[in-house]
Amino acid sequence: MTEVYLNSKFIGNVEQPQDFVQNVIHSRRKGEISFNLNINYNTEMDEVHIDNSKGRVRRPLIIVKEGKPILTEKHIQQLEKGEITYKDLVNQGVIEYVDASEEENVLVAFTEKDLTPEHTHLEIAPISIMGLCASLVPFSNHSPGARVSMGAKNQKQALGFYTANFPVRMDMDVNLLHSPQVPVVKTVVNDVFGYEKHPSGQNIVVAVMSYKGYNMEDAIVLNKGSIDRGFGRSSYFRPAIIEELRYAGGLTDEICIPDKDVKGYKSETDYKYLDDDGIIYPEAFVHEGDVVIGKTSPPRFLSSVDEYSLSAGTRRESSFTMKHGERGIIDFVCITENEEGNKLVQVRLRDQRIPEVGDKFTSRHGQKGVIGIIVPQEDMPFTASGITPDLIFSPHGIPSRMTISHLIELIGGKVGSLSGRHVDGTTFDSESEEDLRKELHSLGFRENGTETVYDGETGEQYQAKIFIGDMYYLKLKHMVSNKLHARARGPIQLLTRQPTEGRAKEGGLRLGEMEKDTFVAHGASLLLKERFDSDKTIVPICEGCGTIAIYNEFKEARFCPLCGDNVEITDVEISYAFKLILDEFKSMGIYPQLKLKTKY
Amino acid sequence: MHDELFKEYEGKLNPKIIEDIKSNMPEKITKTQLKQVMDLVVEEYKKVRVQAGESVGLISAESIGEPGTQMTLNTFHYAGVAEMNVTTGLPRVIEILDGRKSISTPMMEIYLQKPYSTGKDIKRIALSVKETKVKDILSELNINVVDLNIELRINGDKLKELGINRATVLKVLNKEPKTAVRQSTVDKDLFTIRSTTKDINLNEIYKLREKIKNIFVQGIKGITHVLPVKRGPEFIIMTAGSNLSKVLDLEFVDATRTISNDLFEVAGVLGIEAARQSIINELFKVVDMQGLNIDKRHVMLVADMMCYSEAPQGITRYGVISEKSSILARASFETPIKYLIEAALVGEKDKLRSVVENVMLNQAVPVGTGLPGLAVRMAEKTVKEN
């Protein structure tokens, strides 16, 4: 007797488990029961498990009978003519979906020529073992898995053509690549899901060589001429959204150019781009501090006195202002209403991003790098035929990472662009490297992809032959202009009087506990003190009771709240954070006293 | 020879260095030559000493901490003995530095006296150290439900292997109170154990049987596994489990070299200085095994910190940290409120003599450039003028 479980619940027993399972599978293939159901016979536990719950991961496989796939040429012809669809194949029992448990009972052939009578299933295509992004990596069966997975991850961060209706959308933080191109070397998946309609990279000429050390440690060298011709150019969009809120008591926000008597009024020049309705006009070039949407809000705390006095004067300024370090052009203005019926103003900002030193680029093989230098085209190395590379990639990136697919794509791209065709780089099913080399040779180039290259500055011929070809490169969304940050002085926190944290708040860079230790280890005691001076304060201390005394700036007098003014009071320099902890001690009921003594 | 010259340098040089010089100097060295050598050594010795104001503790912490990030978390298994594994890597370092009272894999290295250290009777010696209970030597232990007694059959081969004779077994079994043991005259391996308690029921017999299983036969308590190993030219016994005081009493053991990896046991049996050395050795076992490179002096400093009182102290809030003089330094480590309240209750004073509290106050830390002060002697005239 074998126990049968449905979705892990015991439902009964069967005598012949193998036959039972075969029967269920058979009727599923005939369409008598749902194809959503999977069945598995666990020989070790002697249990049959049926599962039709949601959330299982399943994958389609071609059914094999007696070593022959049920899917025939006829099916494929019918599919091509459009007489049947993929769904029909599932319904006819040609393709079935198998989950993790049923997979335990099947034997899947990787390719059709591997088939033996024991096999029960056949992969639809070898590439189907990979996910969407990973299958976009050409020749990925030639590279280590870790690199393929990095290449897959990098593609998700690539800039491209993310949607066709972008002019009427208000998305947060999006980028759009200018003139994206279809890759010369592509995989079958590129065609299957219409990559040519929304590509996310550009085909460029890549030379594998060093360039005066500017491409060490994964950096890349970019050709200024290529950038001027539009390589890697993108637009960054960011919306500014302001809503006219309604408050209790009939008060509302007001989108307008704020009056001069509004609390927190900036300056007239800050409002210079606003039209009469308080909203900026399209194509205005704004910089940090400029107001994009003007708004005033009612006073925060309403008291009876305020209500009858100068009501207009108590309104607050609450405009949308360009943040620190931001700039852009007003792209699109939209005035509408939200669900609550409040006036809603959305303004989209556009900023053109031209590649600059520090922007991140990658090929499709996990070979990412940032621009180390941008070289004028006349200084770039050139080949005998006068080609200058758009990008110089460091050869040191190859041996330790073993991304052979990167090298094959370079040759493939070269063949493709010279013969004016696309090259198939589908994983496991690609054009062979040998064929590509032969074709390159027949096109009049050295079959290994190298060429004689001359120094762009001196015109001398390089001793080494340089590996040069075409590749598909992607611009990634990490751009320096979003990250560059420095501070000399700036805002501080209200509570601790220490500098704020983070780029958005123009913050400082923390010198933490371990960094502090390095100063101490060097014995740089006074330098360390200076580092931590960011919140220093001078505090008067009463020498009588040891608490913090009071300094009256008008009378220029010091007195102690406990001992009066007839007591010795000394100014001491401490960090404000320490003054704060003394206050916290007091709140705990601990009385901290500072006993002063001359140090030397 | 030249003893009076060496005596002169006793205060200036480490005794070990003087010893080294003594033993390495050629016989016919003259007094002036030796003096030149000694002066040179003193000069070199002064050069390599740590400067005043060097923050040795922090440098030690960084020098141990940085390689510590590269340690792996593997435990090491002894080939052949499945149950015998040793905690190494970061867990072992943490265990040592925390001063844990009970460590996860206590072990001993038993060195042997002359005839045995060459491998004579090594297996028997090793097994005689191992804690053996009745359950380790029996082949059958049945309850006779009819007669309400227990039949115990000894595994004769095991006895031979362990070097135990049947008389010992009988003696051990006889020690169990309220029982009478009879050895079968026909089958020497069969013992019948009968309870002398009247009206005994089956349940109590079961309990008795469990008790008999755990009767101690021979060996040393706490030592669960033994493994004879050839270390260099001689044989030693590695053990899992540790009982230093009992093992040192055995006459075939070389008590001068036998050691346990349990710090507290070492401190208890051999004293705090031995524990200090044990900390250094145990830490270096890990460091060497991981292929790291740490200067011994850093580890010695840590060991000194842990062993300046009668028992080893861990670097935890209960150990070394709790003895810091500064309230603020203690409070900045762990459980600040506890330390602050304790300090407030007795009106403790913080003299601000160490690093952490001075960083908190934003004062120069008394280390390196923050240590020296500048004193100016005012000429008497100028003082009068003011």
Ligand SMILES: [Zn+2]
């Ligand atoms: Zn006072």
